[in-house]
Amino acid sequence: MTKPRPVQMSVTIDWSAQSPMIKCSLYLVELYKKCNPQFKWIRQIKDDGIALTQPSAGVRNDGLDNVNDDFIFRVGDVITPTAQTSTARRKPGGSVYLVEAMMGQGSFGQVLRCLDMSDHSTVGVKVIKNQPAYTKQAQLEKEILKMIKQADPHDDRHCLGFVDAFDFYNHVCIVTELLGDDLYTIIKEGRYRGFSLDLTASIVAQVLDVCCLISDLGIIHCDLKPENILVDRCLPAVKVIDFGSSVFENKTIYSYIQSRYYRAPEVIVGAKYNTQIDMWSVGCIAAELFLGRPIFPGSSEYDQIFRITAMIGPIPQEMIASGRNRRKYFVEEITPGVAQTRLRLMTMQEYHSLNEKTPPHKNHSFVKDTIAKTIDAYATQLLHENEKSQRGKADRRPFIDFLRRTLVIDPQQRLTPRQALAHPFISGAAFSEHWQPPPDKPIPSQSPHSTHRNPFSEVIATITAPITRTDSSPQLNSLSHPQQPQNVPTRLAAPTIGSVESS
Structure with a gap:
């Protein structure tokens, strides 16, 4: 154990510009010295x-x-x-x-x-x-x-x-x-139980606001995941971090991007991508915040695309044909009497026969055939464990509809950040199965103070403020559970802490 070393610290403060709260907290030592010149303290x-x-x-x-x-x-x-x-x-x-x-x-x-x-x-x-x-x-x-x-x-x-x-x-x-703990660690410390729908919506709304901001700047985050969403003092306030993998939309020079569980289909097949890959990640994050576990827990990139197609549907032929990985994961299927061949995803047996060292597919009991079945099954489990569970009784239709509209394989059909902010699950408006997303037409900024342009001369659009939910913020309670659930997917990275809302 080394002896603590004293550090002399001095700071020049404009006292007239500081609030009483700042004076009595951040500059407490200086305040003491100002009141009593004889006061001495060394860090x-x-x-x-x-x-x-x-x-x-x-x-x-x-x-x-x-x-x-x-x-x-x-x-x-x-x-x-x-x-x-x-x-x-x-x-x-x-x-x-x-x-x-x-x-x-x-x-x-x-x-x-x-x-x-x-x-x-x-x-x-x-x-x-x-x-x-x-x-x-x-x-x-x-x-x-x-x-x-x-x-x-x-x-x-x-x-x-x-x-x-x-x-x-x-x-x-x-x-x-410096921020607080990341969402994955909070979920982990809550025994992978996930959050309520209200808390999930509050968090996702803030992430969508980030997506609005950076997409207007022509920036793709490229690595949105719970580990890169940190608590800002206390939940539900969060901030998005780690722009170390980010690229500009017209300079997409990387092909291997996004963490696997949150990797968009167009990235997996090697097709062109844009800011909409972040919206796929948002959908994956939203599902995980409720479930407590990734909705697509692929053990390899092939396993990832296999799970996506099994739950959502096939990859469009145009996307496959334009992808650099079409020979890696897909094979030509010839139909008698049809001149044009069709590309289909390899079966597990076909892929593993060519790639023997690939990790095997693992069945996770919480993953069902569809998005709706997966969400409803977990809610049913919560009700089975606790018949008073608010999450189990909550109306899940807006949430399921939100996931269906963000987890769309075709990026052109995926909700944009602004459209997602207007969705009833986020806005708190009355839900209708016939809800139509508003047109996404950002208006170029006319503010005289907004003179900054990105390095590629794209005009920065005016940012739409996030839509505030009408319901009140949920109360947060720490959760302890006697036994860790089974089928928790192994993570490649596991950063940092907190408490989660009980079911």
């Missing part, structure tokens, strides 16, 4: 000098990086621009971040919890690996976050708040606000 750094990066042996970048090209950080290190590259507005003392803890390491690099020495706020600093490919993608992520920040200056569109970006000894650093 202590626990475990100062303890290595956070593993492995911690310096072998590259003049000994600053390890064998994986990650910068070697220790508790108490200071991160500050090594060149005049910071995008933050200059604060007294400049951009200086004190490393407190490691929040996570991945293929892209590291995420650290840091103290902003200029205002004592806690932030997250994403430090990218010192490799050309990651550096290039990080530069794009930085530009995307800056675009979102400029399009959403008041930070009320449910996107991760951007703070700063700069270079640090050949590593790109992206500084953002």
Whole structure:
């Protein structure tokens, strides 16, 4: 156990511009000093000098990086621009971040919890690996976050708040606000029980607002999933994070995108894609928030498309024919008397005979033949466990209809973000099976303050504010369950915590 190291901290504050709440919380120490000049307090750094990066042996970048090209950080290190590259507005003392803890390491690099020495706020600093490919993608992520920040200056569109970006000894650093736990971890800690329909609708509405914002900017998130939706202080408030895989709609250079459970059919078959792939992910997320488990838990990409077609229907011939993976998952079917051949999905036996090392298909008892049967079966299970279950008794028709309209194989028939916001499940309006989505016609922004354009000269459209639900926000109660349910699909990644609403 190392002795805590004292850190002298000083900050220049414009007291007239601060609210009483900020003065008594964020700047409490400075307030004490202002009231009593004799008051002394020094922040202590626990475990100062303890290595956070593993492995911690310096072998590259003049000994600053390890064998994986990650910068070697220790508790108490200071991160500050090594060149005049910071995008933050200059604060007294400049951009200086004190490393407190490691929040996570991945293929892209590291995420650290840091103290902003200029205002004592806690932030997250994403430090990218010192490799050309990651550096290039990080530069794009930085530009995307800056675009979102400029399009959403008041930070009320449910996107991760951007703070700063700069270079640090050949590593790109992206500084953002620090949020709470991700939705997957909350579901996991609730024993994969899922959320109520009201809470699901509240969360999905915020994600749809993000989709409206970024689609108007011509941005595709490319990795929407519960792990990338974090709680903003407390549920139902959430924010979407991780734009590290994002691309611009007219620069879709990647073919392997989206986490498997949330991967759109057009991506799997290798066809052209656009912002509508995010709407497929939204549908998958909405189903999982209620079920507590992915609705398409594929063990491989073939298994994923097999599950999608089994529940929703076949892939359109035009989509298959235009996809680069048509020979990988599909075979020609010749019908006697018909001149034109038809492409169909390989059977399991056909595919596994060609790909022996592919993980086998696993039957999950909660997955049924259709979307409606899957949702209704889980509600019936909840009622069987508790005859007073509100989720079991709730009217599921609007939810099922919403899933049917977002989980559409043809992206042109899929609801757009604005149309989805108008759906009765999200808006809270009276439900009708004959509901028709409104036309999606964003109006180009005429605001004199909106002068920012994306790098490809696409006009940023005026953003439609999210539709507020008419019912009140649900109460959240922590849930404990004596036994973890069976058939929980294995996740490839499992980040971070919280409580869920009981059934």
